[in-house]
Amino acid sequence: MSHQTLLRYNLTSRDHRNIPKRQTSESMLPSIVGLRSVSLRQKKINLQLSVINLRFLVFCFLFTILLTSLHxxxxxxxxxxxxxxxxxxxxxxxxxxxxxxxxxxxxxxxxxxxxxxxxxxxxxxxxxxxxxxxxxxxxxxxxxxxxxxxxxxVEERFKQVLTETSNKIVIKVEKKSENNAADILKETPGIYIQGVDLPGERKTVSLLGHKSKHTLILLDGIPLNPSGQDFDLSTIPAEIIDNIEIIKNNAQFGSGSMAGIININTKKSDGRFSLKTGQKIGSFGLSKTYANLSISNRYFYSYLYAAHNSTNNDFLFNNQSGLENNLKNNDKSVQDLDFSIGLNSFPMEIEYGFDIQKFFRKYLSPENITIYDNSKLEGSTNRHKIHLKKEFSKINLISNLFYFKDRSSYDNTESSWFQILNHHFRNSRGIDTKVSFKKEIITFDLGTSYKYEDFASENETNPNANIEKKYRENYAGSGNVKFTKDFFPFTSDLILSSRIEKHNNFGNFMTYRFDTDTKFDTFITLIIGGSFGTGFTVPSFYDLYWNDGQAHGNEDLKSESSNGGQVFGKLEWLKNSLKISLHSNTVKNLIHWTRQTDYWRPENIETVNISNFEMDSNFNFFKHFNLGISYLKTIAKNKTKGGDFYNKFLPFIPQYNFQAILKYEIKNFSIKIMHTKTGKQYTTPDQLSEELVMPEYELTNIDFVYDFPYKNLIFGISGAVNNFFDEDYELYKYMPQPGRNWQVCFEVKYGI
Structure with missing residues (x-):
C-alpha cells in the first residue's frame, strides 16, 4: 500500500482528531494535496445535488400553486x-x-x-x-x-307600505330645513307644487301634469284625500315625516290614484330617548315654535310632537302690467299636536296615533280686488289611527283602522260685494286589511277595505245653498302578485295587481296594473322596465252639490276613468344615475270647472291625453358634491273629436319643468342651491289670447343645515333664502307669488 493510499485510508477510517497536533511541514504536504482533491470533488457533487434539490422544490411549489388554483x-x-x-x-x-x-x-x-x-x-x-x-x-x-x-x-326603523318596485321613489327625510310635506316634495322630479310658496299657505301636488285630485295622498297607508278632491300637503309638518314613497301612473289604491300615489310614513321613534325643541323665524312675520319627545325600548316606542306656527304673509308684488300691488290681510296660524305609541311585547304589534290640527287662514286679497277683503277660513282636523301587525313564519297580517273628523267655517261677511258665512262638516272612517305571503320567488297579497264618508254644508247667509248630509261608502277587494327571479347578474320582477271596488253612488269599478322590469346588477346597474294600468276618480261632493252665487254643482257628472302606462330605462354606476321615462295616459270624462255666463260649473271633457318625457339624473363627480338635474316635458291636450277645443292644451298645466340641485355636504354641514324653470301655462281652453298666457319663470332657492354635537346634545341651525333673485311671477291671474324671503331655525336636541 502506497504512502498516499495509507494516508487516505487513515483519514477516512480514523478520527482525524487522533492525528498528532505537531507534525513537520514536510510530513503534512502529501496529506494536504490529497485533501484538496477530495474537497473539490465533494463540492462538485454537493453543487449538483443542490441544483437538483432546487429544481425539485420549484417544481413542487408550482405544482402546489396549480393544484390550489384548480381548487x-x-x-x-x-x-x-x-x-x-x-x-x-x-x-x-x-x-x-x-x-x-x-x-x-x-x-x-x-x-x-x-x-x-x-x-x-x-x-x-x-x-x-x-x-x-x-x-x-x-x-x-x-x-x-x-x-x-x-x-x-337594532337596525334603524324604516317603514315602507307600498310594494317594492324598481320604479318606486323613496325620499328619506334626514337633515331638512323644510316646513311641511310640500316643501320636501318640490325637489322630486316629475312633481309640481301648486300654491303660494309661503308657510301656512295651501299647497297641492300635481304628478306628471295631472290635476291635483288625481294624486292620492296616504298617511301611513291611510288615504287622506276627501273623495274626488285634492289634499293640502302643507298640513303635514316636516318634523313628523320619516320617509315618503311615490308611485306614478294608475296606482291600484282606489279612487283618485290615476296619476299615482304619495305615501307619507311618519316617525315612530328617534332613538332610545330624545328631546328636541326648535324656533323658526323669517320674512313676513314668520314664527314657528316646536318640540318633540321620543322614547323607544324593547317593549314600546312613542313619539310626541307639538308646534305653533304663525305668519302675516303680507308682501308687495308687481303684477304683469308692472304695477305694484300689496297682498294684505293674509294672516295665518296653525297649531299641531301629534302622538303615536306602539307596543312590541304583545303577541302582535299594536300602534295607535292621533293628529290634531287647528288652523286660521285669511285669504289672498290684492289691493285692487276687494271681493275677498278680510275673508277667512278657520277650523280643525282630528285624525285617529290604529295599526295592527302580526308576523307568522311566511305570512304577515296587517290591518289599519281610522277615523277622521274635519270642521271648517268660511267667513266673507266683511266683503263689499257679497257676504257668505258657511260651515262645512266632513267625517270618514274605515278599515283595510291585508294578508301577505312570501316564499322564495313569489310574494302574494290579498286585501279588503271599507270606507264611509259623509259631508254637509250650512250656509247662514243663504239657507237655500245648504247641503243636507250626503254620504257615500265603498267596499273593495284587491290582489297583488310579485314574481322575482334571480339569475345573477340579472334580476327580473313581474307584478300583477287588480282591484274591484263598489260605490253606493257610482256602481262598480275594476282596475288593474302590471309592472315589469329587468335589472342587470353588477358594479354598473342597468334597469329596463315599464307598467300599464287603469284607474278612476269619482266626483267630489263639491262637484255634485255645491250651490252658491258663484258656483253650481252638477249632479249629472260621470266618474273619470283612465288607462295608460310608462316605459323607462335607468343606469347606475358608483353614486351616479341617469333615468329616462316616457309616460302616456288617456283620461275619459275628465271633470273640469268652466265659466258659464255668470257662474262656474263642472263639466265632463270626453277625452284627454297627457303624455310626458321625463329625465332624472344624479352625479357625484367630486367628493362632498352632489348634482341632481331633472326635466319634465308635458303635453296635455283635449282630444274630444268634434268638440270646440279639440287638440287644445289643458289650462294651468306647465309645458315643462326644469330643476337643478347642487349640494355640498361635509360632516355636520350642508348647503344646497336649487334652480328651477317652469314653462308657460295657458289659462283659457281656447288659447285665443296670448295676453292670458302665464309666462315661464325661473327661481333660485338656497338653504343650509349645520349641526354641532356636544356630548349628548346636538345644536343645530338651518336657514333658507327663497326666490334669491327676487323674481316677479304669478301662478294664476291675480295670484301673485312672494319675492325674496328668508327663514332661520335654531334647534337643540338631547338624546341617548
Missing part, C-alpha cells in the same frame, strides 16, 4: 335586507381575507378554497356562515336586536 374560487355576490334593499358596509371574512360590501350591496373575493368558511356580519342583523362552494349569489340578512352593556342595538 380555489372567485366569489362575488350581493347582500340585501328582507325588503330586498342593498346593504352597505357588510363585513365578509374568510380565514385569510376580508371584504366589505359597497353602496349597492356588492362584494367580491378571489382565491378562496372550496371548503373554506365565509362569514357575513353586520351589526343589527343575524350573522350568516357558508362554505365557499355553497354561498348564494344573493344573500338576505334578517334584522336581529342585540344588547351591548344594557343597550339594545
Amino acid at each position: 380555489s374560487l372567485e366569489i362575488s355576490g350581493k347582500i340585501v335586507n328582507d325588503q330586498n334593499l342593498p346593504l352597505e358596509n357588510v363585513i365578509i371574512t374568510t380565514e385569510s381575507k376580508t371584504a366589505i360590501s359597497n353602496r349597492s350591496g356588492f362584494f367580491d373575493l378571489d382565491q378562496v378554497r372550496e371548503n373554506e368558511k365565509i362569514k357575513i356580519h353586520k351589526i343589527g342583523f343575524e350573522e350568516l356562515e357558508f362554505f365557499a362552494d355553497k354561498i348564494p349569489q344573493k344573500i338576505i340578512l334578517k334584522k336581529k336586536a342585540i344588547e351591548i352593556s344594557g343597550m339594545e342595538v
Whole structure:
C-alpha cells in the first residue's frame, strides 16, 4: 500500500482528531494535496445535488400553486335586507381575507378554497356562515336586536307600505330645513307644487301634469284625500315625516290614484330617548315654535310632537302690467299636536296615533280686488289611527283602522260685494286589511277595505245653498302578485295587481296594473322596465252639490276613468344615475270647472291625453358634491273629436319643468342651491289670447343645515333664502307669488 493510499485510508477510517497536533511541514504536504482533491470533488457533487434539490422544490411549489388554483374560487355576490334593499358596509371574512360590501350591496373575493368558511356580519342583523362552494349569489340578512352593556342595538326603523318596485321613489327625510310635506316634495322630479310658496299657505301636488285630485295622498297607508278632491300637503309638518314613497301612473289604491300615489310614513321613534325643541323665524312675520319627545325600548316606542306656527304673509308684488300691488290681510296660524305609541311585547304589534290640527287662514286679497277683503277660513282636523301587525313564519297580517273628523267655517261677511258665512262638516272612517305571503320567488297579497264618508254644508247667509248630509261608502277587494327571479347578474320582477271596488253612488269599478322590469346588477346597474294600468276618480261632493252665487254643482257628472302606462330605462354606476321615462295616459270624462255666463260649473271633457318625457339624473363627480338635474316635458291636450277645443292644451298645466340641485355636504354641514324653470301655462281652453298666457319663470332657492354635537346634545341651525333673485311671477291671474324671503331655525336636541 502506497504512502498516499495509507494516508487516505487513515483519514477516512480514523478520527482525524487522533492525528498528532505537531507534525513537520514536510510530513503534512502529501496529506494536504490529497485533501484538496477530495474537497473539490465533494463540492462538485454537493453543487449538483443542490441544483437538483432546487429544481425539485420549484417544481413542487408550482405544482402546489396549480393544484390550489384548480381548487380555489372567485366569489362575488350581493347582500340585501328582507325588503330586498342593498346593504352597505357588510363585513365578509374568510380565514385569510376580508371584504366589505359597497353602496349597492356588492362584494367580491378571489382565491378562496372550496371548503373554506365565509362569514357575513353586520351589526343589527343575524350573522350568516357558508362554505365557499355553497354561498348564494344573493344573500338576505334578517334584522336581529342585540344588547351591548344594557343597550339594545337594532337596525334603524324604516317603514315602507307600498310594494317594492324598481320604479318606486323613496325620499328619506334626514337633515331638512323644510316646513311641511310640500316643501320636501318640490325637489322630486316629475312633481309640481301648486300654491303660494309661503308657510301656512295651501299647497297641492300635481304628478306628471295631472290635476291635483288625481294624486292620492296616504298617511301611513291611510288615504287622506276627501273623495274626488285634492289634499293640502302643507298640513303635514316636516318634523313628523320619516320617509315618503311615490308611485306614478294608475296606482291600484282606489279612487283618485290615476296619476299615482304619495305615501307619507311618519316617525315612530328617534332613538332610545330624545328631546328636541326648535324656533323658526323669517320674512313676513314668520314664527314657528316646536318640540318633540321620543322614547323607544324593547317593549314600546312613542313619539310626541307639538308646534305653533304663525305668519302675516303680507308682501308687495308687481303684477304683469308692472304695477305694484300689496297682498294684505293674509294672516295665518296653525297649531299641531301629534302622538303615536306602539307596543312590541304583545303577541302582535299594536300602534295607535292621533293628529290634531287647528288652523286660521285669511285669504289672498290684492289691493285692487276687494271681493275677498278680510275673508277667512278657520277650523280643525282630528285624525285617529290604529295599526295592527302580526308576523307568522311566511305570512304577515296587517290591518289599519281610522277615523277622521274635519270642521271648517268660511267667513266673507266683511266683503263689499257679497257676504257668505258657511260651515262645512266632513267625517270618514274605515278599515283595510291585508294578508301577505312570501316564499322564495313569489310574494302574494290579498286585501279588503271599507270606507264611509259623509259631508254637509250650512250656509247662514243663504239657507237655500245648504247641503243636507250626503254620504257615500265603498267596499273593495284587491290582489297583488310579485314574481322575482334571480339569475345573477340579472334580476327580473313581474307584478300583477287588480282591484274591484263598489260605490253606493257610482256602481262598480275594476282596475288593474302590471309592472315589469329587468335589472342587470353588477358594479354598473342597468334597469329596463315599464307598467300599464287603469284607474278612476269619482266626483267630489263639491262637484255634485255645491250651490252658491258663484258656483253650481252638477249632479249629472260621470266618474273619470283612465288607462295608460310608462316605459323607462335607468343606469347606475358608483353614486351616479341617469333615468329616462316616457309616460302616456288617456283620461275619459275628465271633470273640469268652466265659466258659464255668470257662474262656474263642472263639466265632463270626453277625452284627454297627457303624455310626458321625463329625465332624472344624479352625479357625484367630486367628493362632498352632489348634482341632481331633472326635466319634465308635458303635453296635455283635449282630444274630444268634434268638440270646440279639440287638440287644445289643458289650462294651468306647465309645458315643462326644469330643476337643478347642487349640494355640498361635509360632516355636520350642508348647503344646497336649487334652480328651477317652469314653462308657460295657458289659462283659457281656447288659447285665443296670448295676453292670458302665464309666462315661464325661473327661481333660485338656497338653504343650509349645520349641526354641532356636544356630548349628548346636538345644536343645530338651518336657514333658507327663497326666490334669491327676487323674481316677479304669478301662478294664476291675480295670484301673485312672494319675492325674496328668508327663514332661520335654531334647534337643540338631547338624546341617548
